[in-house]
Amino acid sequence: MIKEKSGSKYTAGELAELVGVSPRTIRFYDKKGLLIPTDYSSRGYRLYNEDSILQLQTIRMLQYIGMSLQEIKDYLIKEENTEFKDILWNQKLMLEKKKKRIERIIYTLDEMLYDCYLGQSEAKRAVDIMQLINMEETFDYRYNFYEEYSAREQEWFQWIFDRLELFEGIKVLDMGCGRGNIWVRNWSKIPQGATITLVDKRRSAIEYLESFYQKNQRFLQKGVRFQFLNQDIETDFIFQERYDRIVTDHLWTFISKPEKLMKAISNALTPNGFMHSTHNSYGFMEKVQQLFEKAGIAIDLNKRIQQQTKERTQLENYMKNCFTQVNCVVFENRIVGIRQADAILRYVQSQDLQLYTDYCEGWKEYEQKINQELKEGVIFETTITAPLYRCSVIGDSE
Numbered sequence: 001m002i003k004e005k006s007g008s009k010y011t012a013g014e015l016a017e018l019v020g021v022s023p024r025t026i027r028f029y030d031k032k033g034l035l036i037p038t039d040y041s042s043r044g045y046r047l048y049n050e051d052s053i054l055q056l057q058t059i060r061m062l063q064y065i066g067m068s069l070q071e072i073k074d075y076l077i078k079e080e081n082t083e084f085k086d087i088l089w090n091q092k093l094m095l096e097k098k099k100k101r102i103e104r105i106i107y108t109l110d111e112m113l114y115d116c117y118l119g120q121s122e123a124k125r126a127v128d129i130m131q132l133i134n135m136e137e138t139f140d141y142r143y144n145f146y147e148e149y150s151a152r153e154q155e156w157f158q159w160i161f162d163r164l165e166l167f168e169g170i171k172v173l174d175m176g177c178g179r180g181n182i183w184v185r186n187w188s189k190i191p192q193g194a195t196i197t198l199v200d201k202r203r204s205a206i207e208y209l210e211s212f213y214q215k216n217q218r219f220l221q222k223g224v225r226f227q228f229l230n231q232d233i234e235t236d237f238i239f240q241e242r243y244d245r246i247v248t249d250h251l252w253t254f255i256s257k258p259e260k261l262m263k264a265i266s267n268a269l270t271p272n273g274f275m276h277s278t279h280n281s282y283g284f285m286e287k288v289q290q291l292f293e294k295a296g297i298a299i300d301l302n303k304r305i306q307q308q309t310k311e312r313t314q315l316e317n318y319m320k321n322c323f324t325q326v327n328c329v330v331f332e333n334r335i336v337g338i339r340q341a342d343a344i345l346r347y348v349q350s351q352d353l354q355l356y357t358d359y360c361e362g363w364k365e366y367e368q369k370i371n372q373e374l375k376e377g378v379i380f381e382t383t384i385t386a387p388l389y390r391c392s393v394i395g396d397s398e
Helices: 012-019 023-031 050-064 069-077 084-118 122-149 156-162 203-219 258-267 284-295 302-322 341-351 353-375
Strands: 046-048 171-175 195-199 225-229 243-247 269-278 325-335 382-392
Touching (some): 012 023, 012 046, 023 046, 046 050, 050 069, 122 325, 156 325, 258 269, 284 302, 284 341, 284 353, 284 382, 302 325, 341 353
Parallel strands (some): 171 195, 195 225, 243 269
Antiparallel strands (some): 269 382, 325 382
16 A cells, blocks of 8 residues: 655556556546646656645546546646636536436426326427427527637626626516526625525426525525516516516517516616616627638528617617616627537527528538538637626616
8 A cells, every 4th residue: 555645756556546546547647638747757657746646636526527528627727716616516507407408308298298188289288398498408509509619718697697786685686587597607606685586487497496596505695585486577477576686688589578578677676776688699690601601502691690680779779768778788709619510500500490490401411511611721710799788767766
């Protein structure tokens, strides 16, 4: 048995025995740049010190919780500027996401089976359920896409959370909260005494958040409370109190009468409160259109691009009609490192499912053409811009 001694140096074999792995594993980690020797013997053997023991144990632990070797390497490089608890929390969220996907499938089966037993219209109900699920998965794909190909270190949900400017005892209403990513990803940063009311018409979303809250309540700061409402914002929800912040991120695409809802929101804000609202990003589809033209792909995205611009302009006009002050800041995100056509086409599909339906017969051919362009040295990089609006009523009073 090798004993750990202060100031000792260990060969790869001795280090492996101390930690309980094989010497081959030590060599593999060295090859991948995860565990670099601190010195070499006169015969050229790798040597390690006490810090190497801790680093090796850290690598093994991070592997155990599901991190890839590249993710571990990135963490070790940025270790001085990265809190270990944030690494663990993010990994926990990733596993929660995988778990939720399985639970979502089970939920779909349960709903369909229940309707079958009740003798309800099975096909119609199945379509309704799948529309809600597709809505969630579309947003999930785009967010995961940004995480994988983003060159920006600050994460989207951290950025928008910081701009909420929360304080102790704040009252927040999150309308169309989805899976509550703003809160889930900044869980321990929510200030003391805050009350967060989450509203969404998708029962699965609210049930997920209630379950998450019950399991992770101990990680919240003192006095933080969550309230959960499974309601349709336009038909069921009634404003019964005022709020310091009302969050409407990526909501307006799904609202039939946005100006009416905005007026109700403006009346439900406290004197110093504001509505916090994000909308669809732009910049990526414009770059894809250029790539399509270069590759000789007869798909015109300009109609979709123009429609998004029109929707954004209309949204801003509604805001100006309902609030006395409307400020907009943008989150600019450089997208790099795309090497496969599949990633580009799946993003396009997530933006416009009808587009995929119209051109599905040629989708494989388009994929081959884009891959050929990428192989010939075309670098697909672009900047995506996401607007964030802060809307308030100046001079409001109780």
